[in-house]
Amino acid sequence: MTPYIADADAWQESWDRQQEAYLPDREHRFTTMLDAVDAIRDTAPPRLLDLAGGTGTISLRALRRFPDAEVTLVDLDPALLALATASLGDRAAIVSADLGKPDWPAALPHRRYDAVLTATALHWLPADRLATLYAEIRDLLRPGGLLVNADHMPDDALPELTKRLLARAEERRTARYAAGAVPSWSQWWDQAAQDPVLRPLVEQRQVIYPSGHSPEWTPPVSWHLDALTDAGFREVGTLWRGGADAAVVAVR
Template identity: 75%
Template sequence: MSPYIADAAAWQESWDRQQEAYLPDREHRLAAMLDAVDAVHDDDRLRLLDLAGGTGTISDRALRRFPHAEITLVDLDPALLALAHASLGDRVTIVTADLCRPDWHAALPHRDYDAVLTATALHWLPAERLERLYAELRELLRPGGILVNADHMQDDTLPKLSKRLLDRARDRRTARYAAGAALSWADWWQRAEADPALAPLVARRRAIYPGGHSPEWNPPVSWHLSALTAAGFAEVGTVWRGGADAAVAGVR
């Protein structure tokens, strides 16, 4: 049973604003991901897996686009999952699972998803685990189904330009934080820890991730395309790019 969070909507809004400060084109990338799903599945009764879905941003946007979609959201973070429960209710099946474990998919309600979507989440997995995860996800897709992963993926043919883009984005973000226009990641979690309902969940989160959540391993887009090909996807490619970020897709 998820704890009651009286101001869950406000927390979800503050999460979205914090994320948008870090990823100004966040909504564009999510729309591009859903466009890719729409291109391979022309019925809004699709079955979608929101992988490492956190507070449910992808699930929420998918339900707006495909009102009859059957969605499973998977994550391990108890604080973010509590917000997902509060905002999405029974519209989404929420599963707690650790993607580092090879049996993470045992609790999923299905094995034939039309699409798997994940955004800015898998960069904390080591290379060997992410390679295996891509293969595991392929097996969870129906023939013709699609996996889309959006994350920090530089274009390795533009190393100098990519660095300049990253530097400019960092400077703009720092300025927004300094002006008080948005909360940083650390500030958001500090406020969550001070909230009576979220505080015990943040404590559990720290126990789950004692060494920190993300090693920030960000290989270039070519690495992901090679890994998707090795995982057995019939088609692989880039469906969106914004600065030093990209969304790669694999079609089974």
């Protein structure tokens, strides 16, 4: 049974601030993702899969944009899933599944989706697993459905400028941490571990991820486009770019 979290909105706000320290244009990328969903949806309510959805960031924004959408959120982190459940209630199906294993689709309530959306979440998967996951996602999409993955995806043609952009972003982020403007990733989790409701879930998380996620792996956007093409999508491209980040889109 999912524990009751009375202050879920406050935790969502805190999560947003922590994430925005890394991703100042975070809301812009979400809007672009949902614009793509709007472009391919038909008269029926869109059926959306929020992949590695964490606290429900994408799901919450999708339901504001498309109130009648059928939303499924998948993640493995028990603390983040509890926050998603508290925030989304019965407006979304919340599923615990491990994307690192090929049987994860068996846990889903549907076998076909109009769109699969994910952001800043799949960089912890190794290359071979992510390439396979792209093919698994294709099989879940209806013809004409799409996948959007927004993540750290540098531009191959701008290696030196990308280094400078990342260095400047780190300087700004460090200054914000020092001023107490936002919590860092580790500070956010330390705060969650002190909350009486979230504490046991954070402890469960530490069992699932004893050394944290795998080291971040950030191939250039061209790698993703090639992997999506190899996975059998008929259209692939870059939907959005901001600095060293991008959102790739693939249409079945």
